[in-house]
Amino acid sequence: MSCTESTVPVKCLKCQAELASPIVCTGCRTLYPPPQSADYFDLLGLQRNYVIDESQLTAAVRAISRKIHPDRFADQPPEMRKLATRLSAEVNQAMTVLKDPAQRAAYMLELAGGPSAAEVRDVPGDLLAEVMVLREQIDEAQSSQDAEPVEQMRSSIQARRTQALKQIASRADQLAAHSDEEKKEFRRLLNSLKYFDNLLEQLAADPLAQASGADNG
Amino acid sequence: MAEADDILIGIDLGTTNSLVAFGDDTGPHLIAGAIGDDDVILPSVVAFHEDGGVTVGHEARSHAVERPMTTIHSIKRLMGKGIADLKDDAVRLPYRLSQRRGDTEQRDVAAVLVNDKLYTPPEISAMILRELKVRAERHFGRSVSRAVITVPAHFDDAQRQATRDAGQIAGLDVVRIVNEPTAAALAYGLDRTEHAAIAVYDLGGGTFDISILRLEEGVFEVLATNGDTHLGGDDFDNTLIDLFSREIREQFGIEIATPTIKQQLRTLSENIKMRLSDRDTAPVEIAIGPDKVYRRTITREEFEKMIEPLVGRTILACSRAMKAAGLTPQQINEVVLVGGSTRVPYVRQRVAEVFRCRPYTALDPEQVVAIGAAVQASILGGANRDVLLLDVTPLSLGIETLGGAMGKLMSANVRIPCQATETFTTFQDGQTAVKINVLQGERELARDCRSLGIFELQNIPPMPAGIPKIDVTFLIDQNGILNVSAREQRSGKTASVQIIPSHGLTREEVRHMQEEAIKYAREDMTAHHLIDVCAAVEFDLNKAEQMIERYGHLIDDAKRRSLTAAIADLRAFAKQTDDPVALNKRREVFNRSTTSLAERAMTATLQVDDTDEPESAAKLSSPRGASSPSTT
Numbered sequence: 001m002s003c004t005e006s007t008v009p010v011k012c013l014k015c016q017a018e019l020a021s022p023i024v025c026t027g028c029r030t031l032y033p034p035p036q037s038a039d040y041f042d043l044l045g046l047q048r049n050y051v052i053d054e055s056q057l058t059a060a061v062r063a064i065s066r067k068i069h070p071d072r073f074a075d076q077p078p079e080m081r082k083l084a085t086r087l088s089a090e091v092n093q094a095m096t097v098l099k100d101p102a103q104r105a106a107y108m109l110e111l112a113g114g115p116s117a118a119e120v121r122d123v124p125g126d127l128l129a130e131v132m133v134l135r136e137q138i139d140e141a142q143s144s145q146d147a148e149p150v151e152q153m154r155s156s157i158q159a160r161r162t163q164a165l166k167q168i169a170s171r172a173d174q175l176a177a178h179s180d181e182e183k184k185e186f187r188r189l190l191n192s193l194k195y196f197d198n199l200l201e202q203l204a205a206d207p208l209a210q211a212s213g214a215d216n217g
Numbered sequence: 218m219a220e221a222d223d224i225l226i227g228i229d230l231g232t233t234n235s236l237v238a239f240g241d242d243t244g245p246h247l248i249a250g251a252i253g254d255d256d257v258i259l260p261s262v263v264a265f266h267e268d269g270g271v272t273v274g275h276e277a278r279s280h281a282v283e284r285p286m287t288t289i290h291s292i293k294r295l296m297g298k299g300i301a302d303l304k305d306d307a308v309r310l311p312y313r314l315s316q317r318r319g320d321t322e323q324r325d326v327a328a329v330l331v332n333d334k335l336y337t338p339p340e341i342s343a344m345i346l347r348e349l350k351v352r353a354e355r356h357f358g359r360s361v362s363r364a365v366i367t368v369p370a371h372f373d374d375a376q377r378q379a380t381r382d383a384g385q386i387a388g389l390d391v392v393r394i395v396n397e398p399t400a401a402a403l404a405y406g407l408d409r410t411e412h413a414a415i416a417v418y419d420l421g422g423g424t425f426d427i428s429i430l431r432l433e434e435g436v437f438e439v440l441a442t443n444g445d446t447h448l449g450g451d452d453f454d455n456t457l458i459d460l461f462s463r464e465i466r467e468q469f470g471i472e473i474a475t476p477t478i479k480q481q482l483r484t485l486s487e488n489i490k491m492r493l494s495d496r497d498t499a500p501v502e503i504a505i506g507p508d509k510v511y512r513r514t515i516t517r518e519e520f521e522k523m524i525e526p527l528v529g530r531t532i533l534a535c536s537r538a539m540k541a542a543g544l545t546p547q548q549i550n551e552v553v554l555v556g557g558s559t560r561v562p563y564v565r566q567r568v569a570e571v572f573r574c575r576p577y578t579a580l581d582p583e584q585v586v587a588i589g590a591a592v593q594a595s596i597l598g599g600a601n602r603d604v605l606l607l608d609v610t611p612l613s614l615g616i617e618t619l620g621g622a623m624g625k626l627m628s629a630n631v632r633i634p635c636q637a638t639e640t641f642t643t644f645q646d647g648q649t650a651v652k653i654n655v656l657q658g659e660r661e662l663a664r665d666c667r668s669l670g671i672f673e674l675q676n677i678p679p680m681p682a683g684i685p686k687i688d689v690t691f692l693i694d695q696n697g698i699l700n701v702s703a704r705e706q707r708s709g710k711t712a713s714v715q716i717i718p719s720h721g722l723t724r725e726e727v728r729h730m731q732e733e734a735i736k737y738a739r740e741d742m743t744a745h746h747l748i749d750v751c752a753a754v755e756f757d758l759n760k761a762e763q764m765i766e767r768y769g770h771l772i773d774d775a776k777r778r779s780l781t782a783a784i785a786d787l788r789a790f791a792k793q794t795d796d797p798v799a800l801n802k803r804r805e806v807f808n809r810s811t812t813s814l815a816e817r818a819m820t821a822t823l824q825v826d827d828t829d830e831p832e833s834a835a836k837l838s839s840p841r842g843a844s845s846p847s848t849t
Contacts, residue, residue, distance in 0.1 A: 062433060062436050062438075065436070065605065066436065066605055069605055069607070070695050071393070071596060071597055071605065071606065074392060074597035074598070074599075075598070075599060085634045085694050085695065086636070086692070088634045088695070089633075089634040089635050089636040089692055090636075092633070092634065092635050093635060093636065096631055096632070
């Protein structure tokens with residue numbers, strides 16, 4: 001799990017303080033270009049675990065941003081400002097990815113060398129048939145002009161999505177030890193989330209504006 | 218104390234009015250014009266005179282009715298736009314819109330035609346900025362060359378670039394572009410709050426923004442923003458203009474087409490709108506010709522019905538912003554109103570309804586953005602280390618893919634700075650350049666999004682098709698402005714990126730305009746500035762003479778004699794100098810020398826009380842210079 005630690009600097013080269021994040025010394029404001037080996041978890045000084053405390057994540061980003069935001073380097077030479085901008089962009093990107101459970105899981109799969117969405121495009125076996133049925137039910141619910149069945153559909157699809165996410169969560173931390181086939185299956189689970197998202201989007205849309213409801217799946 | 222170059226001013230460059238401010242140890246302060254301390258608002262109006270001179274502000278605005286074709290207002294609506302974007306504006310604006318000369322199908326930059334000369338919106342905006350720069354220079358008595366400028370949060374890249382270009386043309390290094398609602402939040406000093414969620418509703422003359430922020434220990438995190446850069450108080454006026462035009466046509470068979478009457482109608486409509494903010498009805502009377510008078514009364518109810526669709530659009534945007542921020546109205550602790558158009562009672566009522574709480578209006582909605590810009594300036598200057606702004610990009614960024622779709626690289630409402638990297642290749646053997654159409658917007662088809670420009674990757678080493686791999690990094694910086702860099706994977710060489718902006722100016726064009734403007738500024742603005750400083754000097758000298766006459770007995774003879782000599786000296790210097798900055802320095806020195814007399818005079822006045830003295834007391838405390846004995 002923590003095989004990357006050795007290549008990430010531990011102490012500030014300037015003031016010898018311990019580095020919570022490899023890109024900035026919170027003591028003396030020295031910026032470091034991100035080490036090749038540092039992943040998003042390292043960048044924010046977080047453990048590489050699927051379960052993340054969101055308030056801890058935002059607090060970590062806030063603390064780092066206070067030190068590395070380009071506004072803090074307005075009086076510094078242009079190279080310094082550029083580095084601050086680049087580091088901020090990386091930290092913000094790390095936050096966006098790690099905050100969202102689906103993106104976080106996909107990122108962990110990538111770290112484990114698993115297949116990308118372009119490499120494995122299919123979904124778990126029975127999902128397509130299930131989605132077809134759900135789609136028909138949505139059409140029916142929306143044509144009823146009643147809010148109640150639409151709301152019911154929403155909560156049942158949401159529940160299916162949560163269920164898929166639970167399966168993802170239970171496997172995410174062991175990805176490194178998984179076989180290639182298991183990684184493929186993990187990717188299929190991730191792909192299935194897209195289908196639920198599309199269904200939820202279809203539900204949220206105004207049925208009157210949905211003249212041609214042909215979503216691609 | 219600080220070097221001359223260290224002065225950093227904050228500017229609110231508004232559709233209707235502009236302001237300039239700065240921050241110091243005691244907080245943010247607005248900088249006034251030549252007339253007096255209250256003269257902080259500069260109407261964003263530029264008038265071109267027959268003798269070739271240009272004026273900006275109140276004086277310029279006074280020409281609007283009599284010379285509508287050469288009096289340019291609302292230029293902010295044209296920033297970063299092409300003529301194709303402005304069909305509706307062209308009908309309503311009394312001055313003439315055109316296109317920059319030499320534009321191609323790919324490039325469409327709007328321009329204003331005045332006295333047979335074309336001016337792009339950044340050039341006109343630069344004239345307003347230069348006036349504000351002069352104000353600041355007069356205040357500090359030295360040159361000012363760095364500024365923070367605010368823009369609507371929903372401004373796209375082209376509009377932000379145009380604002381930065383305007384700054385450069387005016388001789389200002391725009392060190393930071395800040396979103397107006399975010400600046401307003403800073404101005405409220407809400408950073409003192411431990412943690413809270415706030416909404417800033419900003420309805421100006423021509424633009425609308427809604428931003429949802431979270432405050433946490435001095436850090437302002439924008440969670441989501443929404444808005445419309447083409448919706449504001451101007452549009453409220455337009456509903457009235459359209460109503461009157463229609464009724465005049467129906468009653469008298471007359472079409473209102475002349476620029477003068479158009480402008481009269483605009484001024485009248487503005488006044489009616491303001492009147493309806495504190496009264497229930499407003500009478501309308503327009504003389505159309507001999508014996509032809511259009512008369513009617515308009516009620517607040519009628520007006521509210523007319524603007525309902527416009528206000529409704531802003532309310533819908535509020536709901537979208539809350540949804541994007543993941544908050545319900547109950548979770549929002551505070552709603553802040555910004556912009557002159559929030560004075561309309563119907564707007565306040567609807568905002569209160571959607572957020573289910575009464576909006577906060579402690580600060581003047583027309584000044585709060587400039588004050589926030591000054592706070593941001595002091596943050597950048599290092600004077601304010603506890604506060605930090607973390608903003609978002611208002612629009613998704615993407616590229617046109619094969620088949621004309623919008624391939625999204627970054628979503629709206631992600632925190633900036635942010636970046637994305639995409640790999641491109643060639644389609645033909647030996648191809649050395651690749652063109653990328655960069656887009657901003659939320660629609661699925663490229664043609665429904667806004668093209669920021671064509672980015673051409675050049676100097677790709679000739680290779681068989683599909684072999685070169687060029688990593689292109691799109692980085693949106695803290696100003697919300699896109700920066701693009703490219704690198705060929707194999708060689709590791711940086712590829713050059715040539716940018717042809719769709720609705721903006723190239724670096725070379727801006728540089729050229731800046732040179733032109735400097736030439737013009739030396740001749741014209743120095744003269745103009747000198748007149749202002751001379752007027753201020755004369756005012757201060759008269760004030761000092763009055764003081765000596767009335768209260769001269771309170772100081773000893775030697776002091777009185779030296780003061781009288783100083784007055785004669787300064788008056789003589791003002792007559793012969795052509796350097797406004799030097800003159801202003803002398804003026805400040807002089808004012809310091811009169812401080813002790815002013816203080817004694819003040820004490821004397823307070824002791825006399827009750828007689829005719831309060832008037833002179835007010836006079837003494839009003840202009841700058843003397844220490845301020847205003848409250849006792």
